[in-house]
Amino acid sequence: MQISPVVIILTLTLLWFVVYWIVAGVIFAIIGLVRFVRINTARFSCLFTLMSFAAAYVAAWTGYAAAARTNARCLAEIDAAYEAIPGLFRCSTTMMVSNAILWFIVLLAVGIALMFVSRLPERSR
Numbered sequence: 001m002q003i004s005p006v007v008i009i010l011t012l013t014l015l016w017f018v019v020y021w022i023v024a025g026v027i028f029a030i031i032g033l034v035r036f037v038r039i040n041t042a043r044f045s046c047l048f049t050l051m052s053f054a055a056a057y058v059a060a061w062t063g064y065a066a067a068a069r070t071n072a073r074c075l076a077e078i079d080a081a082y083e084a085i086p087g088l089f090r091c092s093t094t095m096m097v098s099n100a101i102l103w104f105i106v107l108l109a110v111g112i113a114l115m116f117v118s119r120l121p122e123r124s125r
Contacts, residue, residue, distance in 0.1 A: 005064060010062035013053075016100055019053045019106055028111050044077050044118035059103035066099060067092035 028048065032039060 005068070008058045009057075009064050012063065012096075013057045015104075016056035016059050017053050019100075020056055021049065024052065024104070024107055024111055025050075027108065031112075031115070036055060038120045038122075039115055039118040039120075040120055044114055047114050047118070048111055051107060051114065055103045055107040055110070061101050062103075063092075063096040063099035066095040101113065 025048070028044075
């Protein structure tokens with residue numbers, strides 16, 4: 001029984017989303033504290049969560065597509081659902097990680113833009 005690519009992509013999306021959301025969230029929390037930027041936290045966190053999910057999905061999809069192109073024979077040997085993610089990383093670790101890093105950098109750039117969009121106006125004293 002061969003595992004569906006949809007299951008692999010959704011599992012990778014969940015994995016990358018959790019990693020992106022936690023790691024980039026900590027980075028932006030530090031940036032927000034160090035720069036003393038007053039932002040609308042509800043707007044930023046909502047938009048950032050959506051962008052994290054979008055970046056995770058695109059990273060999973062492009063990583064799987066690149067891995068399938070280069071390692072079709074190796075991916076065909078993955079037959080059980082519990083072997084999907086370890087098998088995919090065994091077949092093409094470099095492709096998956098490089099796509100994840102690329103989309104993490106894109107997420108950081110989008111997150112910086114979201115910080116500027118979510119800024120609160122300065123109060124007059």
